[in-house]
Amino acid sequence: MYFTKKHGKEGRSIESGKLELLKQVAAGIAAQFGSSCEVVVHDLSRHADHTIVAIENGHVTGRKVGDGASYVVIEQLATNDPQPRDHLCYLTKTPDGKILKSSTIYIRNSKGKVSGILAINYDISRLLMVDDALHDLVSTGDQPQPEPERIVNVNDLLEELIQQSVSLVGKPAALMNKEDKVKAIRFLNENGAFLITKSGDKIAKYFGISKYTLYSYIDTKQQEGK
Known part of the structure; x- marks a missing residue:
């Protein structure tokens, strides 16, 4: 971790x-x-x-x-x-x-x-x-409602974070080059994905890289921060 x-x-x-x-x-x-x-x-x-x-x-x-x-x-x-x-x-x-x-x-x-x-x-x-049923009677104009945040368990959360990283890059993992994968994995690291048990195995498999390569991408970011 x-x-x-x-x-x-x-x-x-x-x-x-x-x-x-x-x-x-x-x-x-x-x-x-x-x-x-x-x-x-x-x-x-x-x-x-x-x-x-x-x-x-x-x-x-x-x-x-x-x-x-x-x-x-x-x-x-x-x-x-x-x-x-x-x-x-x-x-x-x-x-x-x-x-x-x-x-x-x-x-x-x-x-x-x-x-x-x-x-x-x-x-x-x-x-x-009930609110929807009364809305037409009391409304004087539509106001946009915020999209509810999702409550998910840890395994679903990891999957959701992976999908967010893919959306951030803008292309599927199979078409990502090294720079794309580094960007996606750094997003996952910064958002706590590696706090989840065995997340490293799943993330490495998803992006088609070894765990050594996976953690080297993270180490590179940490060295740059220093």
Whole structure:
């Protein structure tokens, strides 16, 4: 993993007392808002494949304790941003088409390090159906709505990042030259793809190169940065 040295997890763990408090808060929020409200606690000291340490109403996204990170968690693990801003009241979308109203709250430990994430995902799909029915009666003009972000599991996230890298280059992998592949792989590295278990094998196979070549492209970028 090429993020180990650059984005070490020392000092990131959630203290046990705070973790128990977060679990209690998660259960309280879920009970208050009902079965459509999923509340997730991510521990950033864990591997990206297993960051979920508590979840209420996991049926909303089909996740459970021990499952891996969503994109927002991967992003924090990759950048190790010391002062991330909470992302509140934005839309997300599950693979089966549910629209969720989501909030992401960053949790810091006693050392001030971002050690966890409390995520709230409220399924508003049925409410949107009511809203659509009333829209023609109350609307005075159409306003563009933002495209919901997708909530995906780790394996689907890697596939999505690979497709984004291909779109960035603008040609399929089979037609890419060395420069194209370097560009695509650097995009994947900068967006946390190599935090995912066995991602190197899958990415190398996808672009038709060896793992040695794959990591040499990353090393070249790191040397240029120095």
